[in-house]
Amino acid sequence: MFDKEYSFRGSHAAKVIKLTASFDQKNNKVFARNFDVYLLAPIVGFMYGRSAPIDRENNEKTDIFPDILIKNKNDLMFNYRLIMLLDKDYEPDFDERINKAFRYYGTEKAQPDEERYDSYVRGGVDVLYEKIMEGAKKPDDYLKNLYDFIEEFEERYNSSVSTDSILNLCKLARS
Amino acid sequence: MLLKNLRLTNFRQFKGEQLISFSTYPDRNVTIIMGENGSGKTTLAQAFTWCLYGDTDFEDKSMLSKAVALNMLPDEEASVRVELDLVHNGIEYTIIREQKYSKDSSGNLRRPSQTTFKIAFKGADGQREFVPDLETEIRMKEILPKELSKYFFFDGERIEKMSKEIRRGKSKEFAEAVKSLLGLSAFTAALNHLKSRSPSSVIRSYDNSYDAGSDVRIAQYTKEIDELDDKIDAITRRLAEIDKEEAIAQDKCDELKEKIVKFKDSEDLAKEREALRKKLNGLISSKASSTAVLLRTFNNNAQQYFAKKMMKDALQLLSEADKLDKGIPDIHERTIKFLIDRGSCICNNKIEFNNDAYKALMKVLEYIPPQSLGSLIGQFVRDCESKSKGGSSLxxxxxxxxxxxxxxxxxxxxxxxxxxxxxxxxxxMENVGLLQKELINYERRLNYLKKERDELNIEQGSYETQKKLKIAERKELTLKDEANRKIEVYKAYAQYMYDVLLDEYTQKETETRNQLQKTVNGIFKHIYNGGLALSLDENYNVNIIVNDFRGYNSDVETSTAQSISVIFAFIAGVIKMARDSQNDENEMLVSEPYPLVMDAPLSAFDKTRIQTVCDILPKVAEQVIIFIKDTDGELAETHMGQQVGARYLFDKKNEFETYLVTR
Structure with a gap:
């Protein structure tokens, strides 16, 4: 995982294509690249509790080349570890979740975990599409939707999480 | 001239034969013909001009009733005929114009034949006679010249144009027409007979009867003088044309200047709009770049921002579980592997495969460098630290x-x-730039015309001088010969008579004009009571003068009502004068009164003016015939009730058939 080509398929490919399309004459796009969707989607999918199976309804497909995945492997691994550590529904035992996050990656054992991770990627694509693209007709709409989405997220989750609290926890963990 | 009957046969929408008899009673001299728009008022007015002069303003030049044309069989013939009974100079005339239409064998209408024009009159013995064909046109001219007719047969739509023409004294013909109406034409005819460019005029005929035998130079001079006359004439004609062209160009200039002033704002507005458009484009690109900045911020930091809560939760779990640091300081994997290989620990305990010591040491391996879980978790914590900073301000x-x-x-x-x-x-608003361009063109034209006139005037002056010189020289030669000397004497008599008559004419003409001005003004004031007066110059130009400063509101532009008042006043004035002069003892000034035939003239007036117009017209004109739409007609009838002698109605059956019925 994260070192060979990745493809969005079916409806998810269609949504990713729209999320990365220019919406105004100045060539502005909500997401600059497929990779940027791929980087954010699993987080959003997990936070909104949305996962989705691979859509094989049609042959649509859009790819991310391996070089960009390899280059950004650390960021992708970070996502993977976060989800593995926090997905209690998937694995109730914390020690086992730690193993999934730090030990099993890249082994046979990690196959279902990686599958789980990908389903969050797809669920996240669905959420991003619903939040940002749906109902937008003119350039201003995309921007407004994006802003509303961030604002909603801020109110729902981030307003209660200060950067300082994270930094304190980091200190605590290291001591 | 008094109109008695008009008989129409298949003329446009008047199918079959239809007769209309106009009221000729002196005290009830008004005929009102009412009809809604499109029922045939204009057609009926045009029937007069078609009958008298053979032309109309219709776009469709076919006069034949469409209803009749539709029912004609192949090879069948039908004719359009208009007859007008009138009295002129005590003689009863019938003016007849007819045109034959036929269909070809496949049922298509052929091109109509030429119209035939006949004038019948009652001779002294009461017998009906026809004016010989060759003389009809001339006789018609005597009864009512065409150029004059439009001032007696006129429609409301043309009225504004006419008032402009009158106010501008547009053509000499018009002045001539007015003079002839006022009985001055006998004078002008006599003057022309004595001295004009025509070779048959008295003085010219003397010029040509010099006996050239005495001296060949006399004939030579006469020829040269003729040539000079031709040149002078040509210049005079061109000068008249220049006057006309100049008037048109000047009108156009005035109109354009007015528009330019009116639309001056448009230029400023256009500039302002341009500036705003630039600003708008600036805003569009600023907005686009700001959008780009926002999206870049989002793309660069989205992961860090959206993962914040997850980071906190994960760190919390990890710290609570105390999973973060279970390593032994400064102990490396190599140390443990050495102890296992040695088979005994630092504390001397025995290490054997799968004994308790072995298991404990293997566990330690998980937490010490290089591949320890602890260091992996530590790396994860450091990632959390840096990412939480990165996404903090998104x-x-x-x-x-x-x-x-x-x-x-x-x-x-x-x-x-x-x-x-x-x-x-x-x-x-119109584009001022274009207007300006147009104005420059017209001004250039004006300048050019002015220059041309100056040059022509100089040229003409030099021809005149040459001519005088040659006349003097010829005279010198002719006086040497007995016969020629006689002619010279006759010529002098003729010239003297001409001068006396001209003097008399000028005096009469001025008197008449002043009288006309007074009459027209009297009527104008009655119709249009707005502190304005009219004045007539020698070319019969009508000028509107403001003579009451209290009522003057700087708006000299004539309104429609004003324009129509001017023309009404003018025509009514001319007619009144013509009528009055009939009773004048001075037989030199004879004239014939004319009727007034009007198509829808009242629409532009308000109710009070309608009343005054209705009041004045039957008094000044010997006969008034009005075609009018229902609403105006009722008003007119209320005001003219006593004077109305005949009433008709246009009964419109369909687009192609209208019938005239008495009311």
Whole structure:
């Protein structure tokens, strides 16, 4: 995982294509690249509790080349570890979740975990599409939707999480 | 001239034979013919001009009733005929114009034949006689010349144009027409007979009867003088043309200048709009770049921002479970592997495969470098640390950037709105630049004409001098010969008579003109009581003068009502004068009164003016015939009730058939 080509398929490919399309004459796009969707989607999918199976309804497909995945492997691994550590529904035992996050990656054992991770990627694509693209007709709409989405997220989750609290926890963990 | 009957046969929508008898009673001299728009009022008015002069203003030149044409069989013939009974100079005339139409064998209408024109009259013995064909045109001219007719048969739509012509004294013909109406034409005819460019005029005929035998130079001079006359004439004609062209160009200049002043704002507005459009483009690109900044911020920091809560939760779990640091300081994997290989620990305990010591040491391996779980978790914690910093300000940053973009939108809408307002104002304005260009062209034309006139005047002056010289020289030669000397004497008599007559004429003409001015003014004031007066110059130009400063509101532009009042006053004045002069003892001034035939003339007036117009017309004209739409007609009838002698109605059956019925 994260070192060979990745493809969005079916409806998810269609949504990713729209999320990365220019919406105004100045060539502005909500997401600059497929990779940027791929980087954010699993987080959003997990936070909104949305996962989705691979859509094989049609042959649509859009790819991310391996070089960009390899280059950004650390960021992708970070996502993977976060989800593995926090997905209690998937694995109730914390020690086992730690193993999934730090030990099993890249082994046979990690196959279902990686599958789980990908389903969050797809669920996240669905959420991003619903939040940002749906109902937008003119350039201003995309921007407004994006802003509303961030604002909603801020109110729902981030307003209660200060950067300082994270930094304190980091200190605590290291001591 | 009094109109008695008009008989129409298949003329346009008047199918079959239809007769209309006009009231000729002196005290009830008004005939009113009412009909809604499109029922045939204009057609009936045109029937007069077609009958008298053979032309109409219709676009469709076919006079034949469409209803008749439709029912004609192949090879069948039908004719259109208009007969007008009138009395002129005590003689009863019938003017007849007829045109034959036929269909070819396949049922298509052929091109109509030429119209035939006949004038019948009752001779002294009461017998009906026809004016010989060759003389009909001339006789018609005597009864009512065409150029004059439009002032007696006129429609409301042309009225404004006519008033402009009158006010501008547009053509000499018009002045001539007025003079002839006022009985001055006998004078002008006598003057022309004595001295004009025609070779048959008295003085010219003397010029040509010099006996050239005495001296060949006399004939030579006469020829040269003739040539000079031709040149002078040509110049005179061209000068008259220049006058006309100049008047048109001047009109156009005035009109354009007025428009330019009126639309001066448009230029400023257009500039303002341009500036606003630039601003709008600026806003569009600023907004686009701000959007790009926002999206870059989002793309660069989205992961860090959205993962914040997850980071906190994960760190919390890890710290609570105390999973973070279970390593032994400064102990490396190599140390443990050495102890296992040695088989005994530092504390001397035995290490054997799968004994307790072995298991404990293997566990330690998980927490010490290089591949320890602890260091992996440590790396994860460091990632959390840096990422939480990276995503910390995303919401604030994006909020601020979005606010800037929203401001652009407000500014944009504001500017766009301003542009829209300007455009709304510009819609009805003409492009001043184009107007200016047009004005320059006309001014250039005016200058050119002025230059041409100056040159022509100089040229003409030199020809005149040459001519005088040659006349003097010829005279010197002719006096040497007995016969020629006689002619010279006759010529002098003729010249003397001409001078006396001209003197008399000028005096009479001035008197008549002053009288006309007075009459016209009297009527104008009655119709249009707005502190304005009319004046007539020697070319019968009508000028509107403001003679009451209290009522003067700087708006000299004539309104429609004013224009129509001018023409009414003028025509009524001319007719009144002509009528009055009939009783004049001075037989030199004879004239014939004319009727007034009007098509829908009242629409432009308000109710009070309608009343005054209705009051005046039957008094000044010997006969009034009005075609009018229902609403105006009722008003007219209320005001003219006593004077109305005949009433008709247009009964419109369909687009192609209208019948005249008495009411």
């Amino acid at each position: 919401f604030e940053d994006i909020s601020e950037q979005y606010r800037i973009i929203r401001n652009f939108e407000t500014d944009y809408a504001d500017v766009e709105n301003k542009i829209k307002l300007i455009e709304e104002r510009l819609v009805n």
